[in-house]
Amino acid sequence: MKTSRIPGFYKKSVSERREVLKDLHSFTEEEAAALYAEAPLTGATADNMIENVIGTHPLPLGLGLNFQINGKDYIIPMAIEEASVVASASHIAKIVRNAGGFTAESTDRVMIGQIQVVGAPDLQKAKSTLLEARDQLIQGANDAYPSIVARGGGAEDLEVRILNESSESKYGQMLVLHLYINTCDAMGANIINTMVESIAPVVEDLTKGKVYLRILSNYADKSLASARCVIPPELLETGSYSGEEVRDGVVHAYEFAAMDPYRAVTHNKGIMNGIDPVVIATGNDWRAVEAGAHAYAARDGHYGSMTKWYADEEGNLVGELELPMSVGIVGGATRIHPMAKLSLGMMHIESARELAQVIVSVGLAQNLGALKALVTDGIQKGHMALHSRSVAIAAGASGEMIDVIAEQLIEEKEIRVGKAKELVEQHKK
Numbered sequence: 455m456k457t458s459r460i461p462g463f464y465k466k467s468v469s470e471r472r473e474v475l476k477d478l479h480s481f482t483e484e485e486a487a488a489l490y491a492e493a494p495l496t497g498a499t500a501d502n503m504i505e506n507v508i509g510t511h512p513l514p515l516g517l518g519l520n521f522q523i524n525g526k527d528y529i530i531p532m533a534i535e536e537a538s539v540v541a542s543a544s545h546i547a548k549i550v551r552n553a554g555g556f557t558a559e560s561t562d563r564v565m566i567g568q569i570q571v572v573g574a575p576d577l578q579k580a581k582s583t584l585l586e587a588r589d590q591l592i593q594g595a596n597d598a599y600p601s602i603v604a605r606g607g608g609a610e611d612l613e614v615r616i617l618n619e620s621s622e623s624k625y626g627q628m629l630v631l632h633l634y635i636n637t638c639d640a641m642g643a644n645i646i647n648t649m650v651e652s653i654a655p656v657v658e659d660l661t662k663g664k665v666y667l668r669i670l671s672n673y674a675d676k677s678l679a680s681a682r683c684v685i686p687p688e689l690l691e692t693g694s695y696s697g698e699e700v701r702d703g704v705v706h707a708y709e710f711a712a713m714d715p716y717r718a719v720t721h722n723k724g725i726m727n728g729i730d731p732v733v734i735a736t737g738n739d740w741r742a743v744e745a746g747a748h749a750y751a752a753r754d755g756h757y758g759s760m761t762k763w764y765a766d767e768e769g770n771l772v773g774e775l776e777l778p779m780s781v782g783i784v785g786g787a788t789r790i791h792p793m794a795k796l797s798l799g800m801m802h803i804e805s806a807r808e809l810a811q812v813i814v815s816v817g818l819a820q821n822l823g824a825l826k827a828l829v830t831d832g833i834q835k836g837h838m839a840l841h842s843r844s845v846a847i848a849a850g851a852s853g854e855m856i857d858v859i860a861e862q863l864i865e866e867k868e869i870r871v872g873k874a875k876e877l878v879e880q881h882k883k
């Protein structure tokens with residue numbers, strides 16, 4: 455990757471953008487074919503992925519530009535239907551780039567498999583028996599999936615929890631075994647599920663209880679990724695607001711989200727606006743990432759902001775985001791969906807940990823994009839201008855008429871379908 459700065463990219467046509475991208479990358483023939491295909495995911499492949507297939511459901515794929523993370527440039531594919539997300543991410547990435555770029559980190563990819571045991575006659579005894587059998591259980595799990603061990607991963611540790619030990623709640627008592635598994639570059643759901651299912655009979659035998667659930671936890675809090683940016687206020691200045699005003703507004707907006715779940719949900723939705731499109735573009739399981747992220751935002755027993763924004767001693771705006779990030783660069787749809795292969799190739803991603811770092815960086819950028827707009831002009835100005843094309847199409851405009859109607863809607867400051875329909879009718883006459 456040479457650079458993620460491509461000035462004027464947004465002004466080009468779709469085919470010009472494809473050519474620019476092709477020039478920047480040494481795409482394989484297969485990747486180039488996917489880039490130019492109108493329907494890269496064929497019905498035949500789709501039919502092998504899920505049940506009762508009747509077609510495919512494409513989303514626009516745009517590029518988040520200007521990203522620099524740990525000194526490396528990334529052109530980031532984002533699959534999303536919502537206008538203004540890609541533009542906003544690219545805008546903030548440019549600001550952060552001028553401030554030295556994002557720094558990002560991630561833990562080892564340790565995922566959790568859970569085994570639920572009910573009806574053990576003595577919970578404490580069952581717990582200590584399982585802990586004493588630690589090595590046997592880990593070995594059993596690894597024997598069920600030797601290839602991940604050969605890759606340097608596999609089951610590494612376990613923990614046993616007793617839920618509702620003092621029998622105080624309306625729910626039953628139970629024992630839960632957590633198996634910690636390094637899934638290397640895979641998200642790992644199938645690896646984990648195979649392992650926990652394989653040792654369940656031994657767990658039953660050891661605890662004298664009955665095993666019910668044997669499945670991964672999507673609360674992947676041992677597979678974390680974090681991103682950080684430090685922005686001098688002068689880079690935040692806009693036409694009518696000083697950089698300090700923008701910085702202070704962002705910090706106040708963060709504090710609002712940190713305290714208030716009504717605000718936090720919307721604040722965090724804005725973060726997921728950046729995260730989901732990359733997770734989807736790379737063929738990863740966005741439901742798993744969403745579920746884990748929101749649970750992590752409530753880890754203190756209170757649902758709050760996923761990000762943190764504050765001013766440091768030099769007056770810079772500092773942003774931080776840490777989330778569980780159970781994504782892979784192998785497995786699932788990552789190597790089946792042609793656009794996922796293309797997306798991963800485009801970013802020159804070498805490991806699942808690196809992908810996780812990129813994804814949280816986009817989430818952090820997206821959050822600042824939304825907050826910066828909210829504390830200055832308000833979200834509608836930029837959003838509705840970009841949304842105007844979709845409104846024009848929804849009102850029946852096609853071809854060249856789309857831009858004409860969209861511009862008229864912006865000019866008349868009335869970006870709604872009803873107004874667009876009137877304009878379309880006038881144009882048809």
Ligand code: NDP
Binds near residue numbers: 601605642645646786
């Ligand atoms: P796969 O089942 O496709 O497994 C990934 C496989 O890739 C590994 O088992 C390994 O097999 C191979 N592989 C090749 N190179 C590597 C490498 N460097 N690191 C690790 N593995 C490598 O995918 P996952 O187990 O990741 O499962 C993900 C899928 O499971 C997603 O589609 C998800 O939607 C789905 N799922 C999610 C659930 C949930 O979130 N609750 C539940 C069930 C399924 P080998 O070593 O043999 O080559």
